[in-house]
Amino acid sequence: MGMTIVILLLLYLALPFAELAAIIVLAVLNGQKKRRIDELNRELAAIRAEAVWRPENAPVSSEAESGFAVPRDSGDWLNSPSAPDFAQGFPLPAAEETLSAPASCGAVTYGPAQDWVETERAAQAPTQPDTPPAPAPIRPDTPPAIRQGTVALVVGVVFVILAGLIFATTAWRILPDLFKVVLVMAFSGIFFGASAIADHRLHIRATSKAFYILGSIFLFVAVLAVGFFRLFGPEFSLTGRHRYLLLLAGTVFTELALFAGLRKFTETVYAGCCLSGLTVAAALLTASFHPGRLGFALGLACYGLLVTGAAQFLMRRKTESALPGILRIFPMFATINLWGISALVLIVLGTGVTTAAAAFLMAGVHLFLGLGLGRNGGDSGEMCQAYLAMFSVQLLAGLWRLVAPETAAAGLYTVAAGLVILALLERGPVNSAAREALRLMGGVAGLLLFCGILLAGIADGGLTAHGFICMGLLTLDITLEALKFRNEALNGLHSLMTAAFLNYGIFYLPLSLNRHLLIAALVFSGLYLLGRRIKYPLASPAGELLFTVLAFGDAALLFTRAVMGAGSGSRYLMAAAAVLAFSATVESWTRRVEPLRQALPLAALGLPVLAVSILEVNLGIFGIGCEELFLAYLMIFMVWDILKRDRMQIGLGVLGACLGAAYFLIHYFRGQAVAQPFYLVSAAYLVVRSRGQEQRARAISVYGAWVLALAGVHTACYPYLALSVQRRLVVLAVLAAEYLLLRMRKPAQEMEGFFQIGFAVIYIAVMLGFYRGTGPELACLPVCLAAFAAVYVLTYRTGGLNLHLLTAAVTLWLPAALIGRYQIGEERVYGATLAFLLVFGGLLRAKWRILEPDERQKPGVRADWFCVLATPALLVMAIAAPGREWRFACILAGIACALQYAALKPLRRAAFTAAGTLAVLAFWAQPFITWPELIRLEISLIPAAVYIRSLEAVWGKSRWMYNLQTALYGLCLLALTLDAFATNRLADALILEGVCLAVLVPSCAGKCRRWAFISGGTALGVALYVTRSFWLSISWWVYLLAAGIGLILFAARNEMKKR
Structure with missing residues (x-):
């Protein structure tokens, strides 16, 4: 009984595959028949294109190849207008099909190997004896129907899939383990058989190859099944000790099958799969000895060496294109295999001789291949660089694993050893491509060594002699490279490494930090100055700039420690020496670069600061304040610049920086009146400096003098006015007086721009002070509004800089400041704001339109930004209004602002549209009528x-x-x-x-x-x-029935239309 069940199961399993094979055979045969029919139809089409109706006594040609007779001497009739068009895509009859013409035109019989026979000559018209009858109407082409073989194939495949699923879910669990293994092997045999049938009988090579690969894979699956079901005991299971031997056996069987198929399948992908199996077999063979992960990496490295050697042997005996079959892709396989094993060696981490030997072995192989390929150019040169890059990586990895450094010093020396090896190889008898690759990898090793030195200093808690030695070695290597190639990049790198080496050595000395900083500042300043005196072959602008920056950093740090520390005479002297050294460096730079001549006062600014610190902290008995020292310092440079005009141009940038520093150091600590001499002296200097200059430079000096004078006025107001708003309003009034005086003399356009900028900046400062106020500033509000009106009209009327946009934008925040900061009632603020907008806007509209043509502006028009920005501001106020009344008023004011654009014809329709929108909003927001709840929405939608x-009336139809x-x-x-x-x-x-x-x-x-x-x-x-309650009470099947009937009726209607 059990055997019967097994046989039935086998039949149940085999029948779908037999059906699949039959379906494939039928599909192929059907396809062949269809192709033959298509060929016959094409031949018949060619014959019909040449066939014509012959006259009564015209001779008939011999039979055509397809079995149809063709009349002769019919060329004249082909040129007649009544000739039928045979090129319109008519379908042609089969080889043994008979077509008959209509009775009115005569019946013509077409048959294989027969002449054309005229059956009804009486039907021809007597006036046209030679006129042929019309050809038989032929139905147009119809799209080809779905082939029966395709349908059978699809249905059969579905049956096979369903049968497999049913079998897998019902019958697999009741089979014994041995039978399951045999069943898997049977699958392999079925696939091999299907491959043979597809190749020899059906001649479908691609399908045959797919079946063959599946059969080979199922051999491996069968061996896995043996291990899974433990047929050879637990040792040869998938989790046993000899599992790798089991997997090796499966790989060997699969490889034998695949290599056996090389006689038929010689494609590159197939051959690559065969060769890849060798690597899998080698890995499993190595793993079967249980060598551990380090030994496994070494074993695969030996295998990679053997494969690479074999590839080199084959390539030296024959060229790659001359190698037969699978050996043609063997060199490419060896390359991929080598790179994969190299990556594995790098991934497998560890220390000791074993893993180091694997890395050195891979490094040697890559070095051999890189030096061999580097003799050629092009792609070989690129591969040479890749090989040598991997050689460098493997070399460093091998050295690190062999030494296994436990201290930072050992790690540094290990990386340094790799750098030395790369440098020696680079300077050896190698080709240019290899030298370039070795130089690049040497640079990478040098970068690693430099980072290692920094990390070692962090790990050891300070600088060490080992780091100093490695830094010197790295600097020596880069210096030799720079001397050899002499390019700007290497020269700059040499300067960088020299600076790093000197800094390391200086700070390694057993001295205090202040002395370190002083020595470093003197050394780097001296190196720069010495480089300017002596022609050093490796000098570069980047190196000189680097030395200058380092000198500045050391001097600045020493200066900060001297000023901010406890203070001592030696510390001040060291800081002064560092500042002087840096100043000498800057002075040398100013001789070379013209714009840097103005940087010397900044560079020497540390000297008066140090003097102030000494006088106030240490001495304190001369009664000299810091303001006198800074003033004397500025006057010295001003006199120097006045006497030597071509020597140093200080300019407004340096003076502004010095005055700013004096302002921060003096104004906040010693009182406001102390800053007045700085402004007066600076203004006088600018006036004197402006004489004899060109017009633009003179204007800049005069503008600077005015700015300083205004700053002096602002400073002079401190003892009398307590509020910043008041002081700034006084400055604005003084500037207005200067403007009025100069307007009588008709100033140039540059002066107009200067005054406009001044008015705008000072007014913005006034409003910012008002916004920061706490209450007393509220008394200045009328003056601020008057100042706004004057400044806005001035900048709007005469300016092409759109400064009135800034003044308008800063003023529109005024209502929010009054409500939020000054706690004024919202209704009072809303009323005053609306009144000011309407009055000031009306005055502006009385003189100018909201957009005026102005060629000075980029768009060609000048906008009244106050009124332009007033519309969105009113909308914001309407949203935040305290009541419906003020919201309604704000919307009405917005309508007035929108109607301002109606004066301009291009914007008239847009203005009316916006005003209408606001009118609808005003109707919705009106507080006077309360509509009933029932019709509120309907009434609101009427406007x-x-x-x-x-x-439609505004924009047209x-x-x-x-x-x-x-x-x-x-x-x-x-x-x-x-x-x-x-x-x-x-x-x-x-x-x-x-x-x-x-x-x-x-x-x-x-x-x-x-x-x-x-x-x-x-x-x-x-x-x-x-009525949704009624429709929800109906059952769902009614809707389904209705939908079905509707679809049926729709289909029936379409069918009736087709008929």
Whole structure:
């Protein structure tokens, strides 16, 4: 009984595959028949294209190859207008098919190997004895139907899949383990058989190869099944001790099958799969000895060496293109195999001789290949660089694993040894490509060594002699490279490493930090100055700049420690020496670069600071303040610049920086009046300096003098005015007086721009001071508003810089500041703001339009930004209004602002549109009438509907306007619909139905399909929603039945249309 079940199961399993084979055979045979039929049809088409109706006595040609006779001497008739067109894609009959012409034109019989026979000559017209009858009408081409073989193939595959699934889910569990293994092997045999049939019988090579690969893979699966079911005991299971031997056996069987298939399949991918199996077998063989991960890496490295050696042997005996079969891709396989094993050796981490030997072995192979390929150019040169890069990586890895450094010093020396080896190889008898690759990898090793030195210093808690030695070695290597190649990049790198080496050595000395900084500042300043005196072959601009920056950093750090520390005579002297050394460096730079001549006062600024520190901290008996020292310092440079004009141009940048420093050091600590001499002296210097200069330079000096004079006025107001707003208003008044005096002399355009900028900046400072106020500044509000009106009109009327935009923007924040910071009532602020906007805006409109033509502006117009920005500001105020009354007033003011654009013809329609929108909003926000809740939405939508209708009068009739109106009306209808759905009141639904009917009737009468559909659909949707309880009470099968009947009727209607 059990054997019967097993046999039945085997038959059940084998029958679908037999059916699949039969389906494939039938599909192939059917395809061959179809191709033959297509060939016969093409031949017949060629014959029909040449065939014509012959006269009664015309001779007949011999039989055509397809079995049809063709008349001769028919060329004249082909040129006649009545000749039928045989090139219109008519279908042709089969080889043994008979076609008959209509009776009115004569019946013509077509048969294989027969002449054309005329059966009814009496039907021909007597006036046209030679006119041939019309050819038989031929049906047009129809799309080819789905082939039966394709359907059978698809259905059969589905049956096979279903049979497999049923078998896997029902019968697999009851089979014994041995039978399961045999079954898997049977699958392999079935695939091999299918491959043989597909190759020898069906001649479908690709399918044959796919089946063969599946059969080979199932051999490996069969061996896995043996291990999984433990047929040879637990030792040879997938988790046993000899599992790798089991996997090796499966790999060997699969490889034997694959190599056996090389006689038929010689494709590159197939051969690559065969060769890849060798690497898998080697890995499993190595793992079967249980060598551990380090020994495994060494074993694969030996295997990679053997494969590479074999590839080199083959390539030296023959060229790659001359190698037969699978050996042709063996060199490429060896390369990929080598790189994969190299990556594995790097991934397998560890220390000791074993893993180091693997890394050295791979490094030697890559070095051999790189030096061999480097003799050629092109791609070989690129491969040479890749090989040598991997050689460097493997070399460093091998050295690190062999030494296994436990201290930072050992790690540094290990990396240094790798750098030395690379440097020696580079200077050896190698080709140019190899030398370039070795130089690049040497640079990478040097970078690693440099980072290692830094990390070692962090790990050891300071600088060490080992780091100093390695830094010197690295500097020596880079110096030799720079001397050899002499390019800017290497020269700059040499300067960088020299600076790093010197810094390391200086800070390694057993001295205090201040002495370290002093020595470093003197050394780097001296190196720069010495380089300017002596022609050093490796000097570079980058190195000189680096030395200067390092000297500045050391001097600045020493200066900071001297000023901010406890203070001592030696510390001040060291700081002064560092500052002087850096100043000498800067002075040398100013001789070379013209713009840097103004940097010398900044470089020497540390000297008066040190003097101030000494006088105030250490001595304190001379009664000299810091302001006198800084003033003397500035006067010295001013006199120097006045006497030697071509020597040093200090300029406004340096003076501004010095005055700013004096302001921060003096103004905040010693009182405001102390800064007045700086402003007066600086202003006098600029006036004197402006004589004899060109016009632009003189104007800059005069502007600077004015700015300093205004700063002096601002400083002079401190003893008399306590509020910053008041002081700044005084400065603004002084500037206005200067402007009025100069207006009488008709100043140049540059002066107009200067005064406009001055007015705008000072007014912005006034308003910022007002916004930061706490209460007393409120008394200055009228003066601030008057200043705004004057400054805005001035910058708007005469300026092309759009500075009135800044003044308007900073003023529009005033209502928020009054409410939030000064706690003034909102209604008072709203009333005052609206009044100011209307009055000031009306005065502006009385003189200018909101947009005026102005060639000085880039767009060609000058905008009144106060009124332009007032509209969005009013909308914001309307949103945040304290009540509906003020919201209504703000919207009305916004309407007035929008109507300002109506004076401009191009913007007139947009202005009316915006004003209409605001009018609708004003109707919605009006506080005077409260509508009943039932009709509130409907009443609110009436002005919106009127506004939408009026858009056509403003913009005219057009397609886009019609679409826009439709969208807006649709939104109104949607609002009514949502309201009816939300309130669920019958009255709202009836109102909506009435509106829809009021729209539907005229739409149908006027044949407006769009609104007929919209209104009718809305009415129907509302009716269905209102009666939703009834529709939900019906069972779902009724809807399904209705849908099914509808689909059937739709299909029947389409079929009737086709007939």
